[in-house]
Amino acid sequence: MLKQVMLAAVIVSVYGTPAIAATPARWEYQGNASTGEKVYLNLDSIQQEGRKNGYFFTYQIGVDRPFAYTPCDGRFQVVTADGVTFKPLMNPQSEATRKMLDRVCTYQR
Numbered sequence: 001m002l003k004q005v006m007l008a009a010v011i012v013s014v015y016g017t018p019a020i021a022a023t024p025a026r027w028e029y030q031g032n033a034s035t036g037e038k039v040y041l042n043l044d045s046i047q048q049e050g051r052k053n054g055y056f057f058t059y060q061i062g063v064d065r066p067f068a069y070t071p072c073d074g075r076f077q078v079v080t081a082d083g084v085t086f087k088p089l090m091n092p093q094s095e096a097t098r099k100m101l102d103r104v105c106t107y108q109r
Contacts (some may be wrong), residue, residue, distance in 0.1 A: 006038050027060065030103070031096030037062035039096040046107050072105040074098075 030039040038061075045058035047073040069085075070076040076087040076097070092098045 005056070028103070030100040031058075032094065033061050033096050034094040039100060040096075041100050041103055045109065046104055055107075057104050059100055070101050070104055072101075074101065076101055 012087040025045070026043040028043055030041055033039050040060040042058040042060070042065075046057070047056045048054075049056060049069065052071060054069055054071050056067070058067050066078040068076050068078045069086060071089070075091055077086045077089045079086055090094055092101060
């Protein structure tokens with residue numbers, strides 16, 4: 001037991017962080033956007049909106065990772081640069097974003 005505690009202390013002191021790391025997010029490939037960039041959905045980010053039948057989620061398109069919302073009617077919106085206000089609802093421009101919205105709205109944990 002003492003050896004394990006000492007080993008953990010050495011690992012923390014050498015690396016500056018605990019040896020037990022958080023589980024990495026699960027990103028699922030959705031296809032290519034109309035711009036040619038790859039689209040990924042963060043499955044761990046999908047959260048049901050409390051008052052409505054919609055979902056908040058994070059996705060990646062190219063190097064950008066927007067925070068978004070969908071009311072599950074085929075449209076979605078992304079947060080603006082202030083991190084609080086959402087842009088107007090828009091229709092997907094590619095099969096990849098349509099697939100992403102379908103995945104968000106049917107996702108089961």
